[in-house]
Amino acid sequence: MVYFVGAGPGAPDLITLRGKNLLENADVIIYAGSLVNPALLGFAKANCEVYNSAVMTLDEVIEVIKSAENSLKTVIRLHTGDPSLYGAVREQMDRLTAVNIEFEVCPGVSSFCAAAASLKAEYTLPGISQTVILTRAAGRTPVPDGESIRLLAAHKASMVLFLSANLLEKTSEDLISGGYPGETPAAIVYKASWQDEKIVPTTVAELAKSAAENNINKTALVCVGNFLGENYNLSKLYSADFATLYREAKL
Ligand code: SAH
Numbered sequence: 153m154v155y156f157v158g159a160g161p162g163a164p165d166l167i168t169l170r171g172k173n174l175l176e177n178a179d180v181i182i183y184a185g186s187l188v189n190p191a192l193l194g195f196a197k198a199n200c201e202v203y204n205s206a207v208m209t210l211d212e213v214i215e216v217i218k219s220a221e222n223s224l225k226t227v228i229r230l231h232t233g234d235p236s237l238y239g240a241v242r243e244q245m246d247r248l249t250a251v252n253i254e255f256e257v258c259p260g261v262s263s264f265c266a267a268a269a270s271l272k273a274e275y276t277l278p279g280i281s282q283t284v285i286l287t288r289a290a291g292r293t294p295v296p297d298g299e300s301i302r303l304l305a306a307h308k309a310s311m312v313l314f315l316s317a318n319l320l321e322k323t324s325e326d327l328i329s330g331g332y333p334g335e336t337p338a339a340i341v342y343k344a345s346w347q348d349e350k351i352v353p354t355t356v357a358e359l360a361k362s363a364a365e366n367n368i369n370k371t372a373l374v375c376v377g378n379f380l381g382e383n384y385n386l387s388k389l390y391s392a393d394f395a396t397l398y399r400e401a402k403l
Contacts, residue, residue: 153221153226153227153230153254153255153355154217154221154227154229154248154253154254154255154256154257155174155178155226155255155256155257156229156231156239156241156244156245157171157174157175157229157230157235157258157260158171158231158232158233158234158235158241158258158259158260158261158262159171159183159184159188159189159192159230159231159233160232160233160234160260160261160266160345161232161233161261161262161263161265161266161344161345161346162187162263162266162343162344162345162346162349163189163266163345163346164191164194164195166261166345167192167195167260167261168258168260168399169241169324170263171258171260172195174226174228174258175192175193175195175196175228175373176195176196176197176287177197178196178197178200178218178224178227178228179200179201179220179225179226179227180200180201180202180203180216180217180225180226180227180228180229180316181199181200181202181203181205181227181228181402182202182204182213182216182217182227182228182229182230183202183203183204183205183217183228183230183318183327183397184206184232185204185205185207185228185229186206186211186287186380187232187233187371188213188230188231189346190399191286192230196209198342198394201220203216205229210240210243210247211243213229213244214244214247214248214337216386217229217248217253217304218251218253218361222258222290225395226362227238229241229244229291229373231260231399232260232261232263233262233263233264233266234253234259234260235257235259235260235323235372236239236259237262237264237286237314238288238314238315239259244338245334252377253390260305261344263301263344263373264284264286264312264314264373264375266341266344266345267312267341267344267370267375268340268375269344269350269401270341270344270349271303271339271341271343271351271375271380273339273375273379273380274299274371275292275310275312275379276310276330276378276379277379277384277385278384278385278386278387278388279359279377279383279384279385280310280377280378280379280383280384280385280386281309281378282309283307283309283310283311284310284311284312285304285307285309285311285312285316286312286351287299287301287304287311287313287314287321288313288314288316288381289301289313289316289319289322289323289326290319291315291316291318291319293315293367293382294318300330300337300401301313301323301326301327301330302327302329302330303330304330305326305327305328305329305330305331305332306330306331307329307331308332308377308378309338309377310375310376310377310379311327311375311376311377312374312375312376313358313373313375313376315372316366316374317340317342317363317369317371317372318370319370319376320359320360320363321360322330323360324356324357324358324359324360325355327359327376328356328357332356332377333356333374334355334356334357335355335357336355336356336376336377336378336389337353337355337356337375337376337377337378337380337381338353338355338356338358338359338375338376338377338380339352339353339373339374339375339380340352340359340362340363340366340371340373340375341352341372341375342368342370342371342372342390343371344373350356350366350368352365353380354369356376359374
């Protein structure tokens with residue numbers, strides 16, 4: 153059996169209980185060594201085989217899984233954050249399906265959630281934005297035409313950019329030409345929830361400068377939008393004059 157497990161954003165105690173249980177029972181762990189905190193391997197059994205997928209190809213990963221499966225071993229494929237975001241899991245799942253190897257997916261706390269926690273922010277503020285755009289700038293990996301930062305910026309929604317910390321000059325230009333005023337608040341969150349986490353408050357116009365000043369060019373999220381500003385409306389949900397299924401309005 154194979155389990156794709158979300159490791160969470162970094163802090164070892166931000167893996168789910170289910171993920172931890174799976175790690176504790178694994179015979180083989182293949183972890184994404186570029187981002188998964190190696191401290192999580194501390195949950196593994198002493199005799200667990202451990203592979204770092206950062207130095208492996210897709211074929212090599214599949215080979216390790218197949219041979220473990222032949223020996224009836226339990227395999228954990230450990231991905232950073234939640235596997236469904238930039239995890240390259242679909243291609244692995246399809247290869248396993250093709251050779252009739254069963255798998256399950258255990259979700260994880262994505263780094264965009266950890267970043268909000270570190271910022272003590274709420275992405276969906278009434279009157280400001282009710283939408284979060286999770287995206288990336290086009291770099292060595294292209295992005296489909298209709299999803300350019302410029303086009304997405306037109307919504308002026310809350311936006312979180314993954315995998316873009318080394319592309320901030322162009323990203324900043326695209327965000328501004330797309331619709332966010334240059335002074336829109338932004339934050340660069342480096343290694344959210346890790347011991348060496350760094351939070352850099354900035355603006356859309358100053359993204360590249362702020363990243364350079366703080367030597368950040370990877371393992372960071374760029375959060376953009378007025379949800380990082382001062383103004384918003386109070387929620388209806390907890391408003392005294394608003395009735396809900398659970399509470400009458402107090403006039
Ligand atoms: N599946 C992961 C994302 C993998 S893509 C998730 O759900 O979080 C890798 C990118 O995620 C990094 O380049 C960085 O942009 C972001 N990232 C992952 N962990 C991070 C962390 N702890 N702090 C900030 N950014 C992080």
